Amino acid sequence: MKPLISRRALITSGSAAGASLLAGCDQISNSPSLRWFLDFGQFMSLHAQRLLLARQPLVREFTEADISPEFPPNGTERPNGAAYFQHMRSNFADFRLAVDGMVKKPLSLTLDEIKALPSRTQITMHNCDEGWSAIGQWTGVALIHILQAAELLPEARYIVFRCMDQMVRAPDNSGFYYESIDLFDAMHPQTILAYGMNGKALPVAHGAPLRLRVERQVGYKHAKFINRIEAVDRLSHIAGGKGGFWEDRGYQWYAGL
């Protein structure tokens, strides 16, 4: 049985065929004659949904009975490299989450220190942009608690999540997964850094020790294997400049639909 080729298989395989296909897409998506129209759609969706969500309603939280029997892991299932392997062996005892950038008090937090912060547990639906969905229970700390502890500077507009998984090998480290959200989503009560899933410690396949849950957006925004949170005023100076690993490859920065 041969499964259909997925874009993730395409990009991680690094095959010549995959690379040429992606280059073809880039040519079409970068074509200026069409791009304005597609950008119009993105602009409308972001602003219409922000208007709709101005009062920051919560996404539906489900009951334990609604949790799906399985939860397909997406993206990297186990990061490569000795550093992560060492973390796995020591059960993340030496793990530190760096919180820096445009903050008054840069932090370096152990997992225990993060778990000592007020926790939140939510049973929510995970929507992959491919079309499938699963329901899981997440336990973690609301991002706002960490940002408040670090004291954001007034210039800070985006929160960037740096991850330990390398998607493509690149000498300048630009192949590492990263994501970003703006303060509107960062302040939402259900936006959490999860360290627990379905009542257990967050499994490696789902981004141990910390992953983002940003419930009003689709799957690829939910960065896994986070070890650094950076507050910034713009995204243009980071990697490809579009605010995320997939965003740098043509995906929408705002993915509320």
Next chain:
Amino acid sequence: MALNEQSALAAGASPVAPPPDAVAPVVRKREFMYRHTVAVRLTHWINALVLVLLLMSGLRLFNYYPALHWGNYGYRGVPSVLSITALEDIETDEPVGVTTIAGHNFITTGVLGVAYDEQGEPVSGAFPNWITLPGVPGLALARDWHFALAWVFAINGFVYLLYGLLAGHFRRDLLPTGGELRPRHILADIWNHIRLRRPRGEAARRYNVLQKLAYVAVIFVLLPVMVLTGLTMSPAFTAAMPFLFDVFGGRQSARTIHFLAANLLVLFVLVHVIQVILTGVFNNMRSMITGRYAIRPED
């Protein structure tokens, strides 16, 4: 009367359909009426173009997860209502397209699951590349297209609904009258359709009852269902309107209904185009482009 009505029409007024029971004057020779207003013609063609492109980009999106489920969750391994996959024939190593509907497998190689490119090479994918937008794999681009087009569809649809209500287009042209809804009248109309009898004279001035019911079903049921099931797939939209999960039976159910409703729309368009051809393609196209529609005289 015909002359007066024509001059009134030329001035921009719309025809007032006489009640079906009234004794209509017999039309003896071919005459013209102003059938579709500028607003209707413009929104019709924008809608036609956008729906085609929405379908094509929607099929590309479907290819990224070619299975439909019921309920809130659904992923590979969960029983599906419909799935389209590419398998490999263990004897020949050739790819085989398999479409599964409610547990029944159909080999659909060449059309669904596996298609052949210009060189005759098999390409796996639920829907073939030639019918999708973009025509090559590209989820980000398909999402960009589908959502940008959805905005054009929504704005165009809103303009049409506003016009239809305010200008009386719905009430005058689409709302079936009490007389038309009588079973006898509907049966007679079905009989006319079976015999492919084209309306002549006074009857040709307005839509027949089956036509009205079809348009009403598409405009007020099918298209709103498409929009709402589409929005139910948006995690941001359902944060504001979580009741949509209950309305459609869940997030995956909404995706399934979205797909089925798209199929019904395709069916509608097919019948619509066949009817346009059967009832005079030149006359119909002219009326949807210039507004001028020729009434065929009665025998």
